[in-house]
Amino acid sequence: MKNTTVETAIGALVILIAAGFFAFAYTTSGKGGTASGYTLKAEFDNVAGVNTGTDVRLAGIKIGTVVAQSLNPENYQAQVTMAIDPKVKLTDDTTAKVTSEGLLGSNFIALDPGGSETLLADGGQITNTQGAVDIWTLISTAMFDSGRGKGGGDKPAESTQPQPAPENEPVPEAQPQ
Numbered sequence: 001m002k003n004t005t006v007e008t009a010i011g012a013l014v015i016l017i018a019a020g021f022f023a024f025a026y027t028t029s030g031k032g033g034t035a036s037g038y039t040l041k042a043e044f045d046n047v048a049g050v051n052t053g054t055d056v057r058l059a060g061i062k063i064g065t066v067v068a069q070s071l072n073p074e075n076y077q078a079q080v081t082m083a084i085d086p087k088v089k090l091t092d093d094t095t096a097k098v099t100s101e102g103l104l105g106s107n108f109i110a111l112d113p114g115g116s117e118t119l120l121a122d123g124g125q126i127t128n129t130q131g132a133v134d135i136w137t138l139i140s141t142a143m144f145d146s147g148r149g150k151g152g153g154d155k156p157a158e159s160t161q162p163q164p165a166p167e168n169e170p171v172p173e174a175q176p177q
Contacts, residue, residue, distance in 0.1 A: 036083065036085075036086070037064060037083045037084045037085050037086050038083070038084055038086055038121075038122035038123075039067070039081055039082065039083055039084070039122060039123055040081070040082050040084055040090070040120055040123075040124050040125070040126055041079060041080065041081050041082075041123070041124070041125050041126070042079075042080050042082070042096045042109075042125065042126040042127075042129050043072060043075070043077040043078065043079050043080075043125075043129060044077060044078050044080060044096075044098060044129050044130075044131040044132070045077060045078070045129075045131040046078070046098070046131035046132045046134070047069060047078040047080060047098055047131060047132060048098075048107070048132045048134065049098070049100065049106065049107030049132060050066060050069065050080065050098055050107050050108075050109065050132070051066065051069075052066055052067060052068065052069065053065060053066065054066040054106075054107065054108055054109065055108040055109070056082045056084065056108070056109045056111060057108055057109070057110055057111065058088065058110075058111045058112075058113070063084060063085045063088045063111070064082050064083050064084040064085060064088075065082065065083050066080055066081070066082055066109065067081050067082065067083045068080075068081040069081070078131075080109070082109065089119050089120075090111065090113055090119065090120045090126075091113050091114050091115070091116040091117070091118060091119060091120065092114075092116050092118045092119070092120055092124070092127075093113075093114030093115065093116040093128065094111055094112065094113045094114055094120065094126050094128065095111070095112040095114065095126075095128040095129070095130070096109055096110070096111055096112075096126045096128070096129045096130075097109070097110045097111075097112070097129070097130040098110075098130065098131055098132040099132075100132075103135075107132060111126075114128075
């Protein structure tokens with residue numbers, strides 16, 4: 001009887017520790033709970049790699065988190081809602097850009113404040129935005145458009161066929177092999 005009581009107590013302790021660990025991981029990952037601060041919205045043409053919980057950074061420092069995203073049915077832009085640290089006051093000419101931590105890094109939203117003196121209020125809208133750059137489109141454009149001239153492919157590619165010599169120049173004789 002004594003062994004089963006000890007085993008039951010140890011099992012209950014393990015379950016409590018596991019539940020505490022999962023609760024801590026859920027709240028610190030940015031997926032759970034509510035983010036504190038004021039909210040700002042921004043619309044992007046492409047938010048690939050941005051999800052709820054994605055960092056919002058200013059000068060490389062995390063100042064907020066993406067708390068929601070949806071599609072605007074009127075202009076087919078991705079609307080992102082961000083919770084910003086209340087200590088950081090942003091101006092109405094702030095620029096928001098979806099960028100990454102390097103070639104293979106995760107995406108985040110980088111904010112760049114402008115010089116205006118008008119501050120964005122809670123629920124305000126950032127109008128100057130730049131969406132995520134599709135790296136595969138850039139690579140394929142560089143690979144497949146590299147043979148075209150600077151005119152954007154308007155002029156035909158030069159032929160690699162030998163051209164006949166002008167009429168007033170002598171034609172070189174073929175060398176015996």
